[in-house]
Amino acid sequence: MRQELGDSMEQTVFVDVVLPVPIPQLFTYRVPRELSEYVQVGSRVVVEFGKSRVLTAIIAVVHHNPPPKYQAKYILELLDQIPVVTPSQLWLFSWVAEYYMCHIGEVMNIALPAGLKISSQSKIQYNPDFNNPELLSSEENTFLEFLLTQDSLTYDEVGRYLEKKDVNKVIKDLVAKHAIIVFEELKYKYKPKILKKIRLKRVYEGSEEVLQLIDSLEKSTKQQELILEYLSHIPIQDLPEKNKAGVEKTKLREAGVSDSSLKTLKDKGILEEIEVVISRFEESAGNPNKVIELSDAQREASNSIMEKFQEKQVVLFHGITGSGKTEIYIDLIQQVLASGSQVLFLLPEIALTTQIVTRLKRVFGSSMAVYHSKFSDNERVEVWRGVLDGTYQFVVGVRSSIFLPFDNLGLIIVDEEHESSYKQFDPAPRYHARDVAIMLAIKQHAKVLLGSATPSIESFFQAKANKYGLVSLNVRFGNAQLPEIRLIDVKKDRKEKTLVKDFSQLLLNEISSNLQNKEQTIIFQNRRGYAPYLNCQECNWIGQCDQCAVTLTYHMQSQQLICHYCGHRESTRKTCPDCGSTNVKSVGVGTEKIEDDLHEIFPEAVISRMDLDTTRAKNALQNIIGDFESGEVDILVGTQMISKGLDFDRVSLVGIYNADKMIHFPDFRAAERAFQLITQVSGRAGRREIPGKVLIQTGSPQNRILQFVINNDYVGFYESELIEREGYSYPPFTRIIEITVKDVDQTLAHQAANKLAEALSIRLGRERVKGPEKALVERIRNKFLFEVWLKLEKDKMNIQATKEYLKKEIVNLVTDKKFKSVQVIVNVDAV
Numbered sequence: 001m002r003q004e005l006g007d008s009m010e011q012t013v014f015v016d017v018v019l020p021v022p023i024p025q026l027f028t029y030r031v032p033r034e035l036s037e038y039v040q041v042g043s044r045v046v047v048e049f050g051k052s053r054v055l056t057a058i059i060a061v062v063h064h065n066p067p068p069k070y071q072a073k074y075i076l077e078l079l080d081q082i083p084v085v086t087p088s089q090l091w092l093f094s095w096v097a098e099y100y101m102c103h104i105g106e107v108m109n110i111a112l113p114a115g116l117k118i119s120s121q122s123k124i125q126y127n128p129d130f131n132n133p134e135l136l137s138s139e140e141n142t143f144l145e146f147l148l149t150q151d152s153l154t155y156d157e158v159g160r161y162l163e164k165k166d167v168n169k170v171i172k173d174l175v176a177k178h179a180i181i182v183f184e185e186l187k188y189k190y191k192p193k194i195l196k197k198i199r200l201k202r203v204y205e206g207s208e209e210v211l212q213l214i215d216s217l218e219k220s221t222k223q224q225e226l227i228l229e230y231l232s233h234i235p236i237q238d239l240p241e242k243n244k245a246g247v248e249k250t251k252l253r254e255a256g257v258s259d260s261s262l263k264t265l266k267d268k269g270i271l272e273e274i275e276v277v278i279s280r281f282e283e284s285a286g287n288p289n290k291v292i293e294l295s296d297a298q299r300e301a302s303n304s305i306m307e308k309f310q311e312k313q314v315v316l317f318h319g320i321t322g323s324g325k326t327e328i329y330i331d332l333i334q335q336v337l338a339s340g341s342q343v344l345f346l347l348p349e350i351a352l353t354t355q356i357v358t359r360l361k362r363v364f365g366s367s368m369a370v371y372h373s374k375f376s377d378n379e380r381v382e383v384w385r386g387v388l389d390g391t392y393q394f395v396v397g398v399r400s401s402i403f404l405p406f407d408n409l410g411l412i413i414v415d416e417e418h419e420s421s422y423k424q425f426d427p428a429p430r431y432h433a434r435d436v437a438i439m440l441a442i443k444q445h446a447k448v449l450l451g452s453a454t455p456s457i458e459s460f461f462q463a464k465a466n467k468y469g470l471v472s473l474n475v476r477f478g479n480a481q482l483p484e485i486r487l488i489d490v491k492k493d494r495k496e497k498t499l500v501k502d503f504s505q506l507l508l509n510e511i512s513s514n515l516q517n518k519e520q521t522i523i524f525q526n527r528r529g530y531a532p533y534l535n536c537q538e539c540n541w542i543g544q545c546d547q548c549a550v551t552l553t554y555h556m557q558s559q560q561l562i563c564h565y566c567g568h569r570e571s572t573r574k575t576c577p578d579c580g581s582t583n584v585k586s587v588g589v590g591t592e593k594i595e596d597d598l599h600e601i602f603p604e605a606v607i608s609r610m611d612l613d614t615t616r617a618k619n620a621l622q623n624i625i626g627d628f629e630s631g632e633v634d635i636l637v638g639t640q641m642i643s644k645g646l647d648f649d650r651v652s653l654v655g656i657y658n659a660d661k662m663i664h665f666p667d668f669r670a671a672e673r674a675f676q677l678i679t680q681v682s683g684r685a686g687r688r689e690i691p692g693k694v695l696i697q698t699g700s701p702q703n704r705i706l707q708f709v710i711n712n713d714y715v716g717f718y719e720s721e722l723i724e725r726e727g728y729s730y731p732p733f734t735r736i737i738e739i740t741v742k743d744v745d746q747t748l749a750h751q752a753a754n755k756l757a758e759a760l761s762i763r764l765g766r767e768r769v770k771g772p773e774k775a776l777v778e779r780i781r782n783k784f785l786f787e788v789w790l791k792l793e794k795d796k797m798n799i800q801a802t803k804e805y806l807k808k809e810i811v812n813l814v815t816d817k818k819f820k821s822v823q824v825i826v827n828v829d830a831v
């Protein structure tokens with residue numbers, strides 16, 4: 001907060017600011033006297049950083065102490081009279097930085113929408129003092145002549161003029177010859193949305209005046225028509241005060257009004273044009289008081305959640321698929337909003353673009369804001385400001401919405417709390433939104449509701465330990481029953497040669513009878529593309545990414561081989577690059593191939609596909625879901641995207657094409673993930689009157705996880721998984737810090753990782769330090785990756801002290817000349 005200045009008003013004011021860059025400390029700047037009264041914590045300032053960068057920073061402290069070690073520069077500009085970042089946010093940013101071992105500037109960078117960070121761009125200008133034209137080459141001369149005709153040019157514009165990609169050298173030379181000047185121009189990123197409107201000048205507002213005006217235009221039919229058209233929108237004869245708001249220009253145009261008559265009437269001083277700033281979000285006709293009738297079981301669950309909140313900050317709500325968790329959330333949200341507090345509802349990325357938002361909008365209308373990565377920066381800025389000024393008391397958003405400027409939260413709901421997409425992988429901060437939400441709630445004395453049909457092992461553990469309240473809902477809403485789940489032994493079918501394109505007869509029969517009954521089917525395969533790889537049948541060549549240690553995935557539609565790690569693409573090959581054979585085949589199965597095979601087997605069926613490849617465009621996902629909802633599509637093939645909280649009426653069959661990859665994945669969380677994913681996908685079946693069936697194709701029907709899945713036994717799964725976790729010291733018994741050491745030189749990366757692991761084990765003990773080992777994908781974008789894992793027992797280790805020690809050891813490593821090029825990445829609570 002701003003400190004009292006008392007009678008020392010003459011003293012120079014300094015501010016310590018957070019800069020959106022990875023540096024460990026705050027920087028001090030000096031405030032020009034004319035601004036010193038206005039600087040406040042949480043306001044943005046524009047400052048120069050380094051020699052040529054201009055950045056937006058946030059004021060964290062206002063004081064009178066000049067920095068001891070350097071001469072403070074002046075702030076260049078103060079952007080806000082009213083702070084855009086709250087004290088609670090600044091606190092959260094530094095908590096996140098500390099906990100996830102990154103810099104506060106990196107948190108700020110992720111938290112603030114780009115539209116709130118003005119940036120600078122370099123431009124060049126002719127130097128008016130230049131008088132050595134003999135120094136210039138003829139090319140430079142021509143360019144300078146062109147520059148003289150322009151005010152200034154951006155680097156891009158220079159590139160376009162010179163038809164060169166890299167103009168740095170050209171510019172550097174010209175600067176050295178003092179022929180041009182480089183300067184920074186600030187670009188404001190946020191642009192308000194402007195609506196152009198037309199209205200009558202005030203003198204015509206009265207009914208007498210209007211009538212006279214119409215009469216006076218007797219001879220100019222077009223102009224008279226325009227006035228009459230205007231009056232049809234705004235009957236100022238009856239309501240003169242309506243004139244003030246005017247009519248949208250586009251509305252008049254739609255009615256056939258020409259620009260020329262508009263211009264004439266403007267020139268004559270009869271009409272005027274005004275611009276108003278409007279919201280980017282449509283006013284939707286919500287009915288804020290829509291009453292939900294909860295079923296008895298739902299009402300009981302809702303009451304029980306409220307009761308548990310009396311004692312516990314966090315409640316875990318374990319409600320099976322289709323139990324109607326959303327309706328219960330709505331009930332709770334209404335109660336909290338009515339008490340005057342803010343509510344944040346977190347959803348995983350995919351779930352958010354879809355049905356649930358529509359359902360919430362219907363209840364909460366335009367008082368609810370949505371915060372999403374497919375929104376433009378401008379839209380994000382409007383949500384940010386709307387939360388600040390109280391327009392939005394309720395926000396539904398993805399993980400980054402925990403950074404919005406709330407100051408009075410009453411409830412945070414984390415739906416599908418088990419979802420790993422709540423954890424950010426790259427770049428830093430590598431935070432887990434669920435865990436940050438709990439910290440935020442503690443800070444603001446709010447409650448947290450974690451909801452899932454398949455809770456994370458961590459959360460269920462906390463609930464069992466009585467740290468969180470636990471509420472369970474074990475019946476589906478209405479008359480719906482949980483689906484019947486059966487395993488199909490594909491090994492047996494393969495031996496008996498009854499598989500058709502790797503589909504079992506049983507699954508095909510069920511799909512076929514579903515088609516006859518006009519019921520819908522979902523087929524799940526957790527692999528996109530056509531086939532995992534291309535393989536030469538003669539010499540065994542396999543298509544690999546040049547830069548990453550992975551096979552390239554074959555995509556048939558685009559006829560490309562694509563690396564799913566770095567995005568590298570190349571066109572497919574008909575012949576083997578090694579031996580020249582034409583016997584090159586695709587091996588393995590992705591969603592694109594399944595769609596293709598099903599087309600062949602069921603030519604009459606309408607089939608659609610939902611994966612990363614088909615949903616890139618802005619509305620693609622909605623369209624796929626819409627077509628499936630409306631019943632136009634018979635079979636939907638998809639990756640894990642189809643498991644995310646979708647609610648369809650007529651799905652009576654879910655087929656899981658191959659469960660084996662999921663259950664045999666080499667990762668301590670593989671079992672948990674597989675159980676969650678298969679249960680969630682299965683949960684899309686039979687959500688209404690029609691009972692659902694789930695068929696799972698597998699080579700390991702005896703597998704522990706699958707046995708729990710078919711019995712719908714979450715608690716059994718949890719208990720068995722917990723034994724495994726305890727045996728191997730994995731979370732929830734430990735915290736895991738994953739350290740990745742990267743370098744283009746494999747040996748160097750390995751040596752560096754070894755050195756770090758050695759240093760860490762001296763203090764922590766060998767048994768707490770695992771590795772270094774090659775990462776699962778050992779090379780990405782030409783860098784070799786080695787991982788060191790710290791397993792820190794929660795009850796024995798001082799995590800804070802360990803982190804400090806780790807920081808120190810990393811600094812030791814990277815300041816060693818030998819390892820100068822090595823990059824170290826720390827991921828706290830890696831998942």
Ligand SMILES: Nc1ncnc2c1ncn2[C@@H]1O[C@H](COP(=O)(O)OP(=O)(O)OP(=O)(O)O)[C@@H](O)[C@H]1O
Pocket residue numbers: 292293294295298319320321322323324325326327452453477644645646647683687
């Ligand atoms: N009280 C209610 N009144 C009317 N319809 C309801 C009610 N409760 C639930 N439903 C309907 O039942 C269906 C399932 O509810 P919902 O999608 O909220 O389940 P869920 O618990 O979120 O399941 P999942 O975890 O599988 O996503 C929805 O279509 C929902 O509209």
Ligand SMILES: [Zn+2]
Pocket residue numbers: 545546547548563564565566567568781
């Ligand atoms: Zn690659």
